[in-house]
Amino acid sequence: RNTRLLPPGPPAHWFWGNAMPRVNIAHTLAEWVNTYGPILTLRQGSQVIIIIGRHQAATEIMEKEGGALADRPRFVAAGEMLSHGMRIHLSPYGEKWKRLRRAVHTHFQPKAAETYQPLQMFNAKNLIMDLLENPKEHQRHARRLAASVILRVTYGKTTPTATTDPEVKQIHKVLQNFQMAFRPGAYLVDRIPILKYLPGYANHLKRWREEEVRLFTHQLNRVRTDMRGGQAGPSFTRYLLDSVNDHSLCDEEMAYLSGALFGAGAETTAVSITNMIMAAACYPEAQKKVQAELDKVVGRDRPPTFADQESLPQLQAFIEETLRWRPILPIGFPHRAARDIIWGGYCIPEGATVFGSHWAISRDPDTFPNPETFDPERWLDNGKLRPDMSFFTFGFGRRVCPGQHIANRSLYINLALIFWSFRISQVPSAPIDVTAFSDSVIASPKPFEVNFEKRIGEQALRTMLEDYGSDI
Numbered sequence: 001r002n003t004r005l006l007p008p009g010p011p012a013h014w015f016w017g018n019a020m021p022r023v024n025i026a027h028t029l030a031e032w033v034n035t036y037g038p039i040l041t042l043r044q045g046s047q048v049i050i051i052i053g054r055h056q057a058a059t060e061i062m063e064k065e066g067g068a069l070a071d072r073p074r075f076v077a078a079g080e081m082l083s084h085g086m087r088i089h090l091s092p093y094g095e096k097w098k099r100l101r102r103a104v105h106t107h108f109q110p111k112a113a114e115t116y117q118p119l120q121m122f123n124a125k126n127l128i129m130d131l132l133e134n135p136k137e138h139q140r141h142a143r144r145l146a147a148s149v150i151l152r153v154t155y156g157k158t159t160p161t162a163t164t165d166p167e168v169k170q171i172h173k174v175l176q177n178f179q180m181a182f183r184p185g186a187y188l189v190d191r192i193p194i195l196k197y198l199p200g201y202a203n204h205l206k207r208w209r210e211e212e213v214r215l216f217t218h219q220l221n222r223v224r225t226d227m228r229g230g231q232a233g234p235s236f237t238r239y240l241l242d243s244v245n246d247h248s249l250c251d252e253e254m255a256y257l258s259g260a261l262f263g264a265g266a267e268t269t270a271v272s273i274t275n276m277i278m279a280a281a282c283y284p285e286a287q288k289k290v291q292a293e294l295d296k297v298v299g300r301d302r303p304p305t306f307a308d309q310e311s312l313p314q315l316q317a318f319i320e321e322t323l324r325w326r327p328i329l330p331i332g333f334p335h336r337a338a339r340d341i342i343w344g345g346y347c348i349p350e351g352a353t354v355f356g357s358h359w360a361i362s363r364d365p366d367t368f369p370n371p372e373t374f375d376p377e378r379w380l381d382n383g384k385l386r387p388d389m390s391f392f393t394f395g396f397g398r399r400v401c402p403g404q405h406i407a408n409r410s411l412y413i414n415l416a417l418i419f420w421s422f423r424i425s426q427v428p429s430a431p432i433d434v435t436a437f438s439d440s441v442i443a444s445p446k447p448f449e450v451n452f453e454k455r456i457g458e459q460a461l462r463t464m465l466e467d468y469g470s471d472i
């Protein structure tokens with residue numbers, strides 16, 4: 001019954017299923033959506049995969065049927081062998097996920113996220129100082145900024161968090177291991193789960209697991225020790241340890257939950273900022289409008305703050321458009337259908353893996369006419385942000401990103417300060433390779449040459465930013 005009602009899709013090999021390209025998967029999915037319709041079926045072996053590639057279908061399926069899609073598919077290598085079911089992202093829907101999610105949600109809901117604003121301003125100022133010193137390294141600075149904020153938010157870590165900091169390097173290494181284990185098709189065990197019990201199979205996953213357990217436990221214990229000594233600043237981990245009776249998480253769950261936040265929040269934020277710098281360099285007219293708005297609302301005698309956010313719709317539209325134009329998770333994150341879902345005469349069968357494909361949705365011509373055009377104006381009506389426009393930057397339904405309020409604040413304050421301080425342009429001899437970003441992902445994109453011309457005199461800028469934000 002279900003097979004007859006499956007959405008259409010490209011022909012698949014009877015045993016292997018659909019061949020997937022090695023790169024630019026998101027683009028291939030978008031082409032298939034153009035050919036087969038808003039939702040399509042793929043197969044990997046016997047696994048049915050449903051791709052949702054249009055805005056309306058995503059709203060009606062991923063959002064309205066959110067309850068049926070709160071589950072994740074099984075990840076044997078990354079979720080079971082490496083993480084022993086501890087990573088919130090991969091955790092199946094159930095009692096444990098609810099406990100983990102509640103803890104994150106409570107700490108990062110909008111009101112609570114506000115308490116980190118002074119810290120975000122302080123780090124945004126540091127990014128400006130880094131750009132003044134060495135503008136060519138802007139991508140590295142964005143990574144350092146994002147790592148610094150997330151480590152401070154998660155652990156209250158007070159040591160300088162340069163990307164060369166040994167602890168940051170170790171955290172990156174653990175994240176890289178995870179990304180390797182999570183890569184689609186990387187491990188046969190994801191197709192043949194019984195291999196998990198084969199002695200000697202993928203032994204390195206055991207070694208990687210020991211490394212991450214050691215690191216995450218060490219971080220948790222350090223906060224615990226700081227708390228005993230009365231030296232722990234506010235942080236997510238401190239909150240977990242303080243309210244252990246409310247959320248009933250054991251030590252390993254707390255250690256992994258904090259550890260997971262770095263993976264979730266660091267590269268995503270860094271790549272978003274880099275994409276915005278690239279968009280500014282590629283589209284000077286759009287940048288000019290944001291700067292005219294900053295000049296009118298803020299002026300050049302004081303830096304922008306969070307209090308200005310509501311009065312800067314042009315800047316907000318620029319951010320929204322960049323997040324649509326270069327989605328941070330182009331393929332999306334997998335969900336699992338817990339029951340049959342009927343939509344448009346098709347059936348998404350129970351057990352199917354379902355992706356809301358961010359890239360394909362971002363190219364939906366009905367919602368975003370001329371989707372390849374970078375046009376912040378599409379988000380505005382009479383100079384105000386349109387309430388009827390949305391994109392799914394932070395995912396879908398019950399699994400929507402719980403860090404979105406922190407992330408949005410980071411993007412706003414950094415972009416406001418960058419645009420207020422600099423005019424960004426391409427270096428004529430080395431034009432930006434926009435295609436290098438077309439698969440914009442967690443992996444770092446190819447470098448491109450950008451010029452940061454000061455809009456505010458350097459000394460005046462340094463003086464005005466002296467007391468900007470606080471390191472809590």
Ligand code: HEM
Pocket residue numbers: 088089090101104108260261264265266268269272328329333334393394395396397398399400401402403404406407
């Ligand atoms: C621009 C920055 C960010 C982007 C674009 C982003 C995007 C996403 C997306 C698309 C998902 C998957 C949603 C789904 O399954 O449909 C997700 C999940 C998640 N994000 Fe973010 N995120 C960002 C920053 C952050 C930050 C700063 C944090 C932590 C403070 C965070 C924590 C998480 C967690 C814990 C999950 C897993 C939720 C679950 O499975 O229940 N993210 N994020």
